[in-house]
Amino acid sequence: MAKAKTPSETVTTMTEIVLPNDTNTFNNLRGGKILHWMDVCSAISSSKHTESVVVTAAVDNVSFENPIRLGDVVTINAKVTRAFKTSLEVFLEVYADNIPNGTKYKSNEAFYTFVGLDSNGQPKEAPELTPESKKEKKLYEGAQKRRELRLVLAGRMEPENAPELRSLFTGE
Numbered sequence: 414m415a416k417a418k419t420p421s422e423t424v425t426t427m428t429e430i431v432l433p434n435d436t437n438t439f440n441n442l443r444g445g446k447i448l449h450w451m452d453v454c455s456a457i458s459s460s461k462h463t464e465s466v467v468v469t470a471a472v473d474n475v476s477f478e479n480p481i482r483l484g485d486v487v488t489i490n491a492k493v494t495r496a497f498k499t500s501l502e503v504f505l506e507v508y509a510d511n512i513p514n515g516t517k518y519k520s521n522e523a524f525y526t527f528v529g530l531d532s533n534g535q536p537k538e539a540p541e542l543t544p545e546s547k548k549e550k551k552l553y554e555g556a557q558k559r560r561e562l563r564l565v566l567a568g569r570m571e572p573e574n575a576p577e578l579r580s581l582f583t584g585e
Contacts, residue, residue: 417541420549423462423493423503427454431485431509442481447507447520448472451489455503455525458491462501463529463539470500471526471563479520485509487520494549495556499536500528502556524559 427450435446452469459467481487491505507520531537544553558577564570565578572578 417543418462418493419543419545420492420494420552421545423458423491425454425458425461425491427457427489427491429487429489431481431483431487433483436483439480440483442483442485442487444477447477447481447487448475450487451475451491451505451507451523452525454489455491455505456527458493458503459501459527459529462493462496462542463527463537465529465531465537467527467529469525470528471567473524473526473559473563475521475523477521479509479518481507481509481520482511484513485511491525493542494524494544494552495560496539496542497560499539500526500560501539501542502526502559504552526560526563 429450431442435442437443452472456467456469486509488508488510489505491503494502494504503525504522505525506522508517509520510517528536529539542553544550561570561575561578565572565575
């Protein structure tokens with residue numbers, strides 16, 4: 414088993430500029446394009462953690478708070494928040510800079526889930542993650558609830574088997 418890692422060892426920052434072929438008819442960045450960039454950035458973060466090829470297992474709800482415009486510079490920050498047996502959760506934040514106007518704003522955030530693969534393409538055990546900062550510990554602690562919710566919504570876990578979420582479903 415590989416040595417435990419910290420979230421800071423998995424940090425990945427990716428920067429892109431929004432070009433005309435990345436936009437819709439309103440000159441806003443297309444949602445599919447930003448999701449693609451987020452997938453790439455979080456895959457790199459996951460690969461740093463697992464030291465292997467990874468595949469996307471899930472993408473949580475992504476809400477777009479602010480549109481990103483043609484010519485804006487997009488910065489995506491990703492880092493692993495928790496490792497489970499073979500899967501790991503990655504938290505992403507997306508910012509946009511309008512350099513000529515000198516404005517920077519947050520566009521959105523999301524959680525992605527990845528699975529590391531061995532040389533035969535089979536899921537491999539993920540190294541543990543040791544959170545350090547207060548924010549990292551909060552994300553780490555909430556990851557189990559988010560994981561159970563993902564599994565329940567995907568039909569891969571019954572609500573009564575989700576101990577962290579039981580009160581949401583049973584009122585207990």
